[in-house]
Amino acid sequence: MSDPLSEVVRLLHPRAVFANVISGKGNWAVRYAEYGQPGFCIVLEGRCLLAVDGHEPIAIAAGDFVLLPTTPPFTLSSFVPAPPVFIDPKVVPGGDGERRHGEQEGPPDMRSLGGAFLFDSADSGLLVSLLPEVVHVRGSQRLIQLVQMVGEEYADQKPGHDFMLSRLVEMLLIEAMRSSTAGSAPPGMLRGLGDERLALALKQMHARIDRPWTVAQLAKAAALSRSTFFERFTRTVGVPPMEYLLAWRMEIAKDLLRRDGLNVSEVAERVGYGSTSTFSVAFSRHVGRPPSRYARTG
Template sequence: MSDPLSEIVRLLRPQAVFANPISGKGNWAVRYCEFGKPSFCIMLEGSFRLAVDGHEPTTISAGDFVLLPTTPGLTISSFVPAPPVYMDPNQVREERGELRYGEQTGRPDMRSLGGSFIFDCADPGLLVSLLPKVVHVQGSMRLSQLVQMMGEETTDEKPGNEFMRSRLAEMLLVEAMRSTTSGSAPPGLLRGLGDERLAGVLKQMHARIDQNWSVSQLAKIAALSRSSFFERFTRTVGVAPMEYLLSWRMEIAKELLRCDELSVSEIAERIGYGSTSAFSVAFTRHVGQPPSHYARSV
């Protein structure tokens, strides 16, 4: 059976663009303006205070992983207030080497890795639609192991380093997404996968995308009445079942068009459309341009 979470990550194709070592000592504070792109922090040693605009401040400790899908303005600091130093995340992204906050000499109180993701896909907004504004993963042994490996790959330039960082970025992202498959997640696929009645439905929809599904068939898989299933799916996933299926079919279609290995008619059949014209009408309505135009523009 299909694994929707794996499909999403494959579709996004995440890469860690950079991961700068960051350390701090004494009393310090740094204010970053809005970045707008997905960024992350891997805490290696010690702790600091994170205050993301619009959210309550929280403590980030050794072994934690923080993912900010849109990276609004934020302040990171020691636990004793200090005048903030203002920094531009775009400028930091271009720099290499360790960033040091506070006292510039002596053993640091905290060590971390800070970096950003890029996604080699047509619609990186897909990640934003799946995750909360702040993802903070704590107490995960698996995550701690990945954090340690990412730290080693960042500080020790061995052969295959770029490939390893890319694969580790994928695994870190999956662990972060797994942590949100609960009621704390916003309405969407991840929250749906955390619902035992809906998880099987979503897996079937992804596994058999070419199936001519009806709400009644999906309700039967969920062992719910048609009306109860429709209400529960819409509330949990954020859209009605057929709307979700349409959106996922269009994501797959965009990916296949980008690959340029199948004709439009073959793609239509692959994702469950009985005719090329019906697929073209649906794609144009959903994406804003016909499939052939889209294929030429990406």
């Protein structure tokens, strides 16, 4: 049986860009400009206030993990307002040791480890479509350990650290996605995986992407009537079953064309098309470019 979460992470090819400690004492605030790439933070000690633009401020405390899939502008601060220090992460990317805000002497009231990562995949929008704009997980020991290891690997620069960082970020992403299947995820695959019946159909679909699935076959896999399955899938995943299958086939096809050096007819067969021309038409309509041109330009 296929594991859809693992497939998503494999398609994204994530890698860490930087990680560093942020601390604060007294009354302080730091305002970050929009970054546009996924950012993460784990609170190591104390507590502070996180205000992401467009969302209600939330108090985050030791053990809390936050993932911002697109990292819009946000403010991190003490609970008493203070004039903010402005930082543009595209200009000052971090990774240069601890950054202290507010009072410089004495133990901090809050310490956090934050960072960002990029995707080698050209289609990082795949992650954005799966997760809420703010992922907030309280007290996950596994996430604490993973983020701390990301920080250590980034700081130490030991042999093999690029490989280690990419694997750690993959695990971090899967933990964040697991935490979102319980209901905080927007309509999509993650919410579907949180539904016991729909998960059966989704796993079957991912395991045999080349099979000529019908709604009736998928409904049977989910042990639901055809009409109930169609309505429940569409409401939970956000699109009808066959539309979801088409979109996922195109994600797999893009990856095969970009990375595996297969010709168009081989890719068509891998993703369930008996005719190269039918695949080319579907791919062009979905992606906006013919598969042969996509393979050359990525």
